[in-house]
Amino acid sequence: MNIDIETIKKISHLARLELKPEEEQQMSSDFAKILDWMDQLNELDTSNVEPLMHMHQGVNVFRKDIAKNELTKAEGLFNAPQKNEDYFMVPKVKE
Amino acid sequence: MTYKTYIEFRKSLFEKTTLLVDVVKEFLQNIEKHKDLNVFLEVYSQEALDQAVIIQEKINLGSAGKLAGMVIGIKDVLAYKNHGLQSGSNILEGFKSQFTATAIQRLIDEDAIIIGRQNCDEFAMGSSNENSAFGPTLNFADKTRVPGGSSGASAVAVQANLCHASIGSDTGGSVRQPAGFCGVVGLKPSYSRISRWGLAAYASSFDCIGPITHCVEDAALLLEIMAGNDDYDSTVSQIPVDSYSEISKSDKKYTIGYFEDALNSEGLASEVKDLTQKKIEELIALGHTLVPLSFPRMKYLLPTYYILTMAEASSNLARYDGIRYGLRTKNAGSLEELYKKSRGEGFGKEVKKRIMLGTFILSADYYDAYYTKAQRVRRLIQEETNAFFKQVDFIISPTTPTPAFKIGAKSDNPMEMFLADIFTVHANVVGLPSISIPNGETVDGLPVGFQILGTEFEEKKMLEFALNIQKIDF
Numbered sequence: 001m002n003i004d005i006e007t008i009k010k011i012s013h014l015a016r017l018e019l020k021p022e023e024e025q026q027m028s029s030d031f032a033k034i035l036d037w038m039d040q041l042n043e044l045d046t047s048n049v050e051p052l053m054h055m056h057q058g059v060n061v062f063r064k065d066i067a068k069n070e071l072t073k074a075e076g077l078f079n080a081p082q083k084n085e086d087y088f089m090v091p092k093v094k095e
Numbered sequence: 096m097t098y099k100t101y102i103e104f105r106k107s108l109f110e111k112t113t114l115l116v117d118v119v120k121e122f123l124q125n126i127e128k129h130k131d132l133n134v135f136l137e138v139y140s141q142e143a144l145d146q147a148v149i150i151q152e153k154i155n156l157g158s159a160g161k162l163a164g165m166v167i168g169i170k171d172v173l174a175y176k177n178h179g180l181q182s183g184s185n186i187l188e189g190f191k192s193q194f195t196a197t198a199i200q201r202l203i204d205e206d207a208i209i210i211g212r213q214n215c216d217e218f219a220m221g222s223s224n225e226n227s228a229f230g231p232t233l234n235f236a237d238k239t240r241v242p243g244g245s246s247g248a249s250a251v252a253v254q255a256n257l258c259h260a261s262i263g264s265d266t267g268g269s270v271r272q273p274a275g276f277c278g279v280v281g282l283k284p285s286y287s288r289i290s291r292w293g294l295a296a297y298a299s300s301f302d303c304i305g306p307i308t309h310c311v312e313d314a315a316l317l318l319e320i321m322a323g324n325d326d327y328d329s330t331v332s333q334i335p336v337d338s339y340s341e342i343s344k345s346d347k348k349y350t351i352g353y354f355e356d357a358l359n360s361e362g363l364a365s366e367v368k369d370l371t372q373k374k375i376e377e378l379i380a381l382g383h384t385l386v387p388l389s390f391p392r393m394k395y396l397l398p399t400y401y402i403l404t405m406a407e408a409s410s411n412l413a414r415y416d417g418i419r420y421g422l423r424t425k426n427a428g429s430l431e432e433l434y435k436k437s438r439g440e441g442f443g444k445e446v447k448k449r450i451m452l453g454t455f456i457l458s459a460d461y462y463d464a465y466y467t468k469a470q471r472v473r474r475l476i477q478e479e480t481n482a483f484f485k486q487v488d489f490i491i492s493p494t495t496p497t498p499a500f501k502i503g504a505k506s507d508n509p510m511e512m513f514l515a516d517i518f519t520v521h522a523n524v525v526g527l528p529s530i531s532i533p534n535g536e537t538v539d540g541l542p543v544g545f546q547i548l549g550t551e552f553e554e555k556k557m558l559e560f561a562l563n564i565q566k567i568d569f
Contacts, residue, residue: 003455007455008451011451011454011455011458012435012451013435014454014458015409015438015450015451015454016413016416016431016434016435016438017435017438017439017442017447017450017451018435018436018438018439018440019439019447019451020439023444023447027447027448027451030448030509031451031452031455033509033510034401034452034509034510035452035455037398037510038398038401038402038465038469040394040395040398041395041398041399041402041468041469041472042468044392044395044472044475046468046471046472046475049471049472049474049475050471050474051467051470051471051473051474052470052471052473052474052477053470054300055286055287055300055301055526056286056287056330056332058287058330058332058333058334060329061324061329061333063326070194071193071194075193076193078191078193079189079190079191079193079419079420079421080418080419080420081417081418081420081421081422081423082423088418088419090418090430090433091427091428091429091430091432091433093430
């Protein structure tokens with residue numbers, strides 16, 4: 001499958017991942033190779049096979065809904081690159 | 096001091112022929128001496144020495160836990176409260192965990208000593224440890240070669256005697272493949288056997304935590320401590336944990352399958368083939384029944400694995416947004432730019448590729464053609480694998496098709512690197528337990544691994560078989 005630069009740009013927007021022009025070129029050529037390789041799966045007839053969506057056989061496990069507040073506000077904010085005492089900070093969203 | 100098993104080491108601690116603080120000092124010296132291997136991203140020297148004193152006291156008082164004095168290194172994808180965690184990535188620059196992974200907490204609760212965090216492929220994506228933001232780790236058997244990946248440094252740490260054992264993670268072979276390349280033992284349990292709380296997510300329907308050790312006995316003991324239900328992971332199995340550590344040698348005879356086509360395939364290095372065949376002959380001589388199996392769908396394992404893991408990864412790695420933790424770009428005017436540039440600057444090449452392909456696979460136009468298709472094939476392969484296990488107790492293979500390759504040798508062709516996981520990935524696609532044990536060396540002294548695939552939640556049976564056939568050179 002041929003994946004052009006426009007498609008790469010669209011995907012990189014969806015993934016919120018900025019790529020440099022040379023990365024877009026590389027991505028386009030890697031995509032083509034890898035998707036062709038993945039297309040092998042079309043050799044298999046799976047029309048009567050249900051998709052396997054859960055690897056886990058168990059039933060849902062409930063626990064008592066008791067608030068524990070294990071992470072303090074300070075701990076929650078600890079790793080933020082930009083913050084004040086109460087909030088994570090981001091560039092202005094509203095004009 | 097030569098370390099054989101934890102049980103033997105423990106005896107020497109309790110008989111006071113070994114002092115724990117001396118053991119920790121020796122490891123710290125080894126770590127310093129072998130810095131060029133690039134194994135540890137951070138060493139917790141003072142803490143390890145302090146813990147050694149506290150645990151020595153417990154040993155003297157007779158109140159020490161089941162892992163008293165076992166010195167363990169952890170892969171840089173496992174959370175340890177107030178310690179750094181970067182998943183081998185720049186995007187988690189400066190991150191410190193606010194809590195400890197359940198698996199690691201259970202080791203600490205049994206008086207293990209955590210000595211440091213270990214290099215790995217970025218977000219566990221890779222088969223050679225070359226995708227780390229911190230540079231490659233070197234194989235101790237030949238420093239021009241890779242240690243495998245993604246838990247490459249965790250395997251080298253055991254191989255080069257920098258700690259007693261390591262804890263890694265295995266999504267498509269990331270514990271077993273480096274264990275094979277480094278001549279140590281690597282165990283991937285059944286999917287959901289160990290809580291994933293505190294494990295940085297790569298592909299959630301594949302990810303497993305697993306130990307890397309000198310011997311099968313230690314892998315069994317560590318699994319026993321780490322496994323089992325956990326309030327913090329609703330997907331962890333509720334099935335009771337077996338007493339894996341009570342495995343013992345037996346002369347039980349098994350029916351063992353192997354994939355004949357895979358053993359005769361072109362991609363298999365001749366020395367790997369010879370050593371595997373020699374092992375098969377040994378098994379026959381021991382009285383086991385060997386059954387050749389035909390698995391033409393084997394070639395679909397890797398494409399299935401990559402479609403699903405890339406899709407899951409693109410979704411899991413959406414959390415790295417430059418806002419709540421980690422690297423944040425200095426060049427953003429708007430919120431959207433902040434996301435895009437932080438991620439563009441923070442992620443490495445392989446991770447970007449997988450996020451992009453995963454996003455593509457999950458996009459509306461291609462979702463059914465790739466994602467749903469791969470889920471259907473996953474079921475086909477699971478059913479076929481279950482059918483094999485109606486005939487056999489285990490399926491064996493080499494762990495990898497070749498011994499460790501040269502650093503840089505497979506960086507250009509993406510699919511060539513994928514092939515290093517051809518034998519290991521099966522277990523993750525179907526959720527079964529698997530172990531790699533050493534199986535000799537090539538004439539150039541490169542370790543070769545032997546892999547056993549077992550049945551779901553029958554780790555004990557698999558470990559006992561591995562114990563019976565492991566050979567250890569000291």
